Amino acid sequence: MVQFSRICLRKFGNFVDNLRLYVRGGSGGMGLPRLGGQGGKGGDVWVVAANNLTLKRVKDKYPHKRFLGGAGANSSVRALRGEKGKDLEILAPVGITVTTDDGRILGDLNTEGERLMVARGGPGGALYSAFEPSKGQTKHIRFDLKLIADLGLVGFPNAGKSSLLTALSNATPQIASYAFTTLKPEIGKLMYKDYKQISVADLPGLIEGAHANKGMGHKFLKHVERTKQLLFVVDVSGFQLASKTPFRPAFEAVQLLTKELELYKEELVSKPALLVVNKMDLPDAEDKLQELKEQLQNPEEFSDLLPDDMRPKNYISFRHVVPVSATTGFGIDNLKRCIRESLDDDAAMAIKAIHQERLQALRQTSHGHS
Template structure:
């Protein structure tokens, strides 16, 4: 078995995960009347992904939040075609979705170098054809960062997600906090002995009603969209968020987490998922674990303890159910192996599906 040797953690500082900007393409240039010149087109405004940028840097560098491309050049005696205006590029981090103010998606930036055109420059004027120069497009856009990770830790507060990330690294993570109230999301890189890397996102804890934007709500759930797989983390003995809220067993926690994902965006529950049952060092943990396993095998039989509106439409079939103790290290090495195995299995399935699709297309073309 290949063991994880360490985990590298990315520091985000005071995190900014959304910005609203004004963008405007450059106006077109004038055509010279006497000799039929044509003005140059205005420059465009692009949003471009780069790994060296954060939205916090964009906010600090451009406090006015205005990005305007250059105007097109006028034609002249020496140049009948006016020079095109220079483009303006807004450098943003990988993982940004660009939308208009009315939530229309302009594009996703999932890799370094990805580009989205957000404001096109105006056309240059032509006197001979009575074509006047036009203004560039102008609009308000939103940059919404959704963290990209291989695995996303999903759990209610105090399930032990941060402790789990610490246990995976055998070290204390040094992570600057996001300003998501008092919670501290983290992204770590699990680095294997053969140098393979897996990114794991420890996201803010959900509460019941998160799909309605209660608690961290959408600030949490939007980041789940950009993870390949989900790593559910539950306390084997259950939890109670506050004295006025009901106690939830480990099984109920799994169902409530599933429902929150389902209500926010139903396709989230189609992601491959593993279940980590934490705090196995507690008294009666083994008995509670056996109860949970039985309940997961027959979820419909045990869902009657939940309100009807909090029962998920479908029940997750976890690839692995892994009991651990983040405190003592019990089961952590086994979990590390399962995480890699699950991701490699998914990659293999995707490759085989692509191969079958290509074969089918080739057969269709040869007929």
């Protein structure tokens, strides 16, 4: 059910854009004092970038979130130099930044196969260490999906996204009365009186079938992943992509956008989202807005009219539904307020979650020592 009050919280969805892990390099092996043998070095822990992977999948696959390198073999009469411990590889999505718990950047992983060592194994025991081995490095690290913007504008061509970005911010995107004007992300900055800045990306126009890589397809959808929240933009009067495609009323446009995101990567639909109903300066806009609101309050009921291939599995519960006219400026200030509120709410929840996580870790540590 959609709430249309100004404050419209919804619980966190399934989208994961950061992850905290414990990593420890393997301990070195014992040296052999009698013959001057050297223990094997402990295994290192690496993060390796892989395509078609999400942080949610990493989280689900490794619920324990603890990664330990193998121990080095002890030196022996048969093998004076002990074998190196087994390295451990953690697969992670392309496009993440790896940081330590205190925010120090260890590195970025931008292409498939890129590797980053996050915990070195300890040296084996040898003459210089009185044959005593050392433990491996221990760290808490974070995977953060590199965001291109706080908000990503999602809409079909001619929904007025570029005009909206201009009305909201200091960006000057190319605007034309024909479809597909946006070919690369245009980032605008929203400035607030307290000097807070929020970045908004106008992403390449989505078309029906984008999930199958038609048009700008995957390029567009890849950018959507890298924004904190989504700002759906629809024309209150509906739209028609081309003379051969059917006319879509605003409600159908919302569901079709949802379906495209869902088919590409289902968890995108659980990102926090706001809906902007644009072109409120057009005739009959108020009546059409009322109709859209009623349909959004009972999406299952109205979706019976949609063909199966347009019906999403999950309907988005929009935090705010904001009517605007990018041309006249109507509703723009209210939209800026709703955007700020939505991002501030999430930031407060994220800080709370980090504090709870750290508190839990401290409790476990003290429990272990008692």
